[in-house]
Amino acid sequence: MNFIYFIFAFLVGVATSVQSGVNSQLRQLVAHPILAAMISFGSGFLILGVASLALRAPIPAWETLREISWWKWTGGLLGAVYVTTVIITVPRIGAGNMLSLSVAGQLLAAVILDHYGLLGFKEHGLTVWRLAGVLLIVLGVVLVVKN
Secondary structure, X not given: OOHHHHHHXXXXXXXXXXXXXXXXXXXXXXXXXXXXXXXHHHHHHHHHHHHHHHOOOOOOOHHHHHOOOHHHHHHHHHHHHHHXXXXXXXXXXXXXXXXXXXXXXXXXXXXXXXXXXXXXXXXXXXXXXXXXXXHHHHHHHHHHHOO
């Protein structure tokens, strides 16, 4: 396994916590969670646009875009729901509570997706060790939220 990917995964988790605070502060300035999420996504869109141009990413043909199944377009929708939910909940329940609950939900869904090989994921069966890991994280979430 490439250890660098583990480091990237950890760092993106750190970035997610920072993003929660940044977007929460943005919401206070613009006074609406949807507008804050739109600004957040807009800046991300611009960065990705510049990166795509700089890296000369190929633009798919219109026919290719039309052949994409409807549900494969929902990634942006799910991202928008996630960011907006973070913006709304972090000021009310705190970053630790929100993100620990989010991570627990992500982990439970990921283990199910892996177990059944859904959405194109490689199958990774639910072992005793994976189940124990999930249960420990859920227990950790209970301890974090219990404050």
